[in-house]
Amino acid sequence: MSVFKDLWWFFWQERKAYGAGILMLAIVAFLELIPPKIIGNVIDQIEQGALTTDLLLKYIMILVGVGIVVYIIRYIWRIFIFGSSVKLARQLRNELYTHFTNMSPSFYARKRTGDLMAHATNDLQAIQATAGAGVLTFVDSIMTGGFVLIAMGSMISWKLTLISLIPMPFMALLTSYYGKLLHKHFHTAQASFSSLNNKVQESMNGIKVMKTLGQQREDTEKFVSHSNVVVEKNLRVAKIDALFDPTISLIVGVSFFLSIAFGAREVVNGAMTVGELVSFTTYLGLLIWPMLAFGWLFNIVERGRASYDRVSSLLNEEAVITDKHSKFNETVRGDIKYEVSRFAYEESSDKSILNDIHFQLNQGKTLGIVGKTGAGKTTLLKLLMREHEIEEGSISINDHNIKEYTLNSLRRTFGYVPQDHFLFSSTVADNIAFGHPNASYEEIIEASKIAQVHDDIIGFPQKYETVVGEKGVTLSGGQKQRISIARALLIKPEILILDDSLSAVDGKTEASILSMLKRVRSHKTTIITAHRLSAVRHADLILVLDEGKISERGTHDSLMSQQGCWYRETFLRQQMESLVEDGGF
Template sequence: MKVFFKLNWFFKLRKKEYVIGLTMLALVAILNLIPPKVIGYVIDEMGSGELSPRSLAKWIGIIVAVAILIYIMRYYWRRMIFGSSNYLAKILRQKLFRHFTNMSPSFYQQRRVGDLMAHATNDIAAVQQTAGGGVLTLFDSVTTGGFVILAMAFTIDWRLTLIALIPMPLMAVSTSYYGKLLHSRFREAQAAFSDLNDKTQESISGIKVIKTFGQQEEDTADFTRLSNDVVDKNMKVARIDSLFDPTISLVIGLSFMLSLGFGAKFIYEDTMTIGDLVAFNTYLGLLVWPMLAFGMLFNIMERGSASYYRIEQLLSVPVEIDDMVDALDVKPNGDILFDIQQFKFPGDQANALHNVHFMLKRGETLGIVGKTGSGKTAILKLLLREFEGYTGEIKFGSHSIAQYKKQRLRESIGYVPQDHFLFSASIFENIAFNNPNEKMEQVERIARIAHIHEDILRFSEGYETVVGERGVSLSGGQKQRISIARALMLNPELLILDDSLSAVDAKTEEAILKSLKEAREDATTIITSHRLSAIEHAHLIIVMHEGTIVEKGSHNELMSLRGKYFEMYQLQQLERLVEKGGEVNEK
C-alpha cells in the first residue's frame, strides 16, 4: 500500500476526477446487487405460483434499467480513473525528461542510455497501471466485496454468510506471502529489461562497427543471453503471479461448497427458501471478481512500487550545476579570462588541469594543441560550464561564467564537439536546429561559410534530404561541416571547434578557416586540433601537456622557441613530405 501513499500528491491533484470515478464505481457495485435479488424473487414467485406476465415484465424492466445505468456509469468511471492514470504517465515523463536535460555530463557517464529509456517507458507504464488498474482493483474489491457481503448477511442469512467466509483468511495469508515474493522478483525483472534495452540501443548504434569486425554472431549471442535472462526473470515473476488465481479459486470453491451444504440444511429446516439460496450463491459468484481483483492488486502494487522506487531514485539525483540566485539573464560577451589552479573530473584522483592561465581578447582566435589526454577538452568543458569544482576563476566579459544563467551562457557559445551528433531529420532542420523557422536564404549562406552547400546540392533532395539517425548516411567530413553550420546559425559570441576539422582535407580546412575569419571578424573563436595547420593563424596558441600549459604564444613565437610546438610542426611537415614529396621548410 506504500505506493498509494507515495502517489498521494497526484491523487490530490486529480481529486475531482477520482471522486467522480470512484463514486460511479461504488454505484455500479450497488446496482450489481439488484439482479441476484430479482432472480431470487422470481424463483420464489415461480415456486409459489404467483409469477404473472405483468410481474415478470416488471422484474425484466428493473434488470434492463439497471443494465443501462451500469453501462453509463462504467463509461464515466473508466474515463475518470484511466484518464487520470494517463495524465500521471505524462507528468512523470515530463519530470524525467526535464531532469535529464538539467543533468551534467557526469550523470550520463555513470548511467547507460538503455537504462534511462527503461525508466521512461517500462517503469512509468507500471506506475500508470497502479494509478489506474490499481486504484480500480483496490476500491472495487473493497466496495463490491463489502456490499455483496452486507447484502448476503442482511437480506438473506447472516449465519450462512459467516460460514461462507470461513476460508477467506487462507486467501489473505497466501496473497500477502505471494506479494512479498513478487516485489523482489519484479525488481530483478525490471533491471534485466534495462540491461536488454541498453544492449539493443548500443548494438543498433554500433551496427557498422559490429559488421566491420565480423562480430554479428557474437553480438547476437550476447543479445540472446540477455534476452533469455529477461525471460527467466519474468518467468519467476509469472510463477508467483500464476499462484494468485488458483488460490483464490480454491477459496471461492470452498465457500461455494460450504454455502451449498449448509444452505441445503437451512432449507430443510425451513429457515431459508430455495430462492434465497439461489440468490445467496449468485451473490457468492459476485465475490469471485473482488477476490480475483484483490489478487491482481498485489501484482499491480508490487510492480508499481518497484518501478516508482526506481523513478524516485533517478529524480533524487541532484542537479550538480544550477543557476545561482539572481543569476544574470543576459548573454555574456567580451574578453575571456581562464585562470585555473586545479581541476579534477568527478571520481578521478589525478588533476585534469593545473596552473592553466590565459587571456583571450574579444575577436581573437585561440588555438589549443597537445596530445590526447593533455587537457584540451577539459578546458572547453569548463568554459561550457559542464563541470565545476575547480580552484580558480573563469570570466566571460566582466563576470564569472557562474554568474550567468546557464541558458544565456550556452546561447553565446557555438560548440562543435569531436563526436558529431546529427538528428534523424532533414539537413535543413539539422542546420536550423536553433530556429526551425529560419529562412532558406540564411541557411544557405551559413552552409556556404561551412563549405557544405555544394555537397548538399548534390543530394537528391537537397536541403530536404533526411540524414538518418546520427547522420548515418553522411561521411565524416560532411557531418563535421553540417555541425559547424549548425553552430554558426547561433551567431555565437564564442565559437568552439573541438578538433572539428579532422575529417576534411587540408584544402577544405583552409577554405573553412578563411571563411570563418571573414564572417566572424569581431567574434571570438577557440580551436583545438591535432593538425597544426588549423591553428597557425590563431592570435594565441597554447601547448598542453599533462594538464598544464608548457608553451604559449603565436605561431612564429612558438617556432622560434624550438620546443614541443616546433617538434610537432616539423613532424607534421615530414608527414606531408612523405605524402607529396619536397623539402621541409622551417619557419
C-alpha cells in the same frame, strides 16, 4: 499499498476525475445487488405458484434497465479513471524528459541510455496501470465486496455470511506473502529488461563497427543471452503471479461448499427459503470478482511500487551544475580569463586532469589549443561551458565568474562543434537550423558556404531536404564535421568553439574554412583545438598542453622561433608529411 500513498499527490491533483469515477463504481456495485435478489424472489414465487406474467415482465424490465444503466456507467468510469492514469504517465514522462535535459554530464557518465529508456517506457506503463487498473480493482473490490456482504448479512442470513467468510483470512495471508515475493522479483525483472534495452541500443548504434569486424554472430549470441535472462526473470514473476488465481479459486470453492452445506440445512429446517439460498449463492458468486481483483491488485500494486521506486530515484537525483549562484541572465561577452589551479573529474578525484591553467583571451581574438591526445584540451573547453564545476580556481568572462551567469545565458553564448558530431535523423536543412529553427533558407545556405559544405549539399539527391539518417550515417566524416560547423555558425555565437572539428577535411578545405571564419568573425571570439597545427597558426594566442599543464604559449611566429619546442618540431614534421602526401618529394 504504499504506492497509493506515494501517488496521493496525483490523486489529489485529479480528485474530481477520480471522485466521479469512484462514485460511478459505487453506483454499479449497488445496482449489481438487484439481479440476485430478483432471481431469489422469482424462484420463491414459482415454488409458491404466485408468479404472474405481468410480474415476470416487470422483473425482466428491471433487469434490462439495470443492465443498460450499468453499461453506461461503466463506460463513464473508465474515462475518468483510466483517462486520469494516462495523464499520470504523460506527466511523469514529461518530468523525466525535462529532468534528463537538465542533468549534468556526470549523470550520463553513470547511467546507461538503455536504462533511461526503460524507465521512460516500461516503468511508466507499470505506474500507469497502478493509477488505472490498480485504483479500479482496489475500489471495486472493496465496494462490491462490502455491498455484497451487507446484502447477504442483512437481507438473507448473517450467520451463513459469517460461515462463508471463514476461509478469507487464509486468502489475505497468502496473497500478502505472494505480493512481497512479486515485488522482489518484479524489481529484478525490470532491471534485466533495462539491461536488454541497453544492449539493443548499443548494438544498433555500433552496427557498422560490428559488421566491419565480423561480430554479428557473437553479438547475436550476447543478445540471446540477455533475452534469456529477461525471460527467466519474468518467468519467476509469472510463476508467483500464477499462484493468485488458484489460491483464490480454492478459497472461494471452500466458501461455496460451506454456504451450500449449511444453507441447505437451513432450508430443510425452514429457516431459509430455496430462493434465498439461491440469492445467497449468487451473491457469493459476485464475491469471486472482488477476491480475484484483490489478488490481481497485489500484482499491479507491487509492479507499480517497484517501478515508481526506480523512477523516483531518478527524479530525486540533483544536477551538479545549477543556477544557484547566478545573478546575470544577459548575453555574455568580453575577455575570457582562466585561473584554474586544479581540476579532476568526480569519479577520479585523485587524478588531476588540469593543473595551473592561467591565461587571458581578449574579446574578438582567436585561441588555439594544441597538444597530445589526452592532454586536457577538451576538458579545458568543457569547463568554460560549465559542463563540470571547478573546485580549485575560476573562469571569468567580462570580469564575472561564469557561475554568476545563468546556464541558459552562458550556453547561448557558445557555438560548440564537438569532436563527436551528432546529426539528427532529419533533413540537412533541419540539422543546420537546429539551434535557430526560424532561420531562413538564405541564412542556412550562407552558413553552409562559410563551412564549405554548400557544394556537397547541392550534390545530394534532395539537396537541403535530403534526410541524412540517424547520426548522419549517410554522410562522410568531413561532411558531418562541416554541417556541424554550419549549425554552430548559423546562431552567430559570441564565442565559437571548434573542438578538433577540422580533422576530417583536407588541408585546402581547412584553409578555406579558416579564411572565411577570420573574415565573418573578425570581432568575435573563436577557440580552436586541433591535432593538425595548421588549423591554429593564424590564432592570436596558442597554448600547448602537456599532461594538463600549459607547457608552451605564444603566437605561431613566436613559438616557431623557439628551437627545440614541441610546437615547432611538430609543425615542421606535419608540414613535411603534408608535402610527401601531396607528392612534393
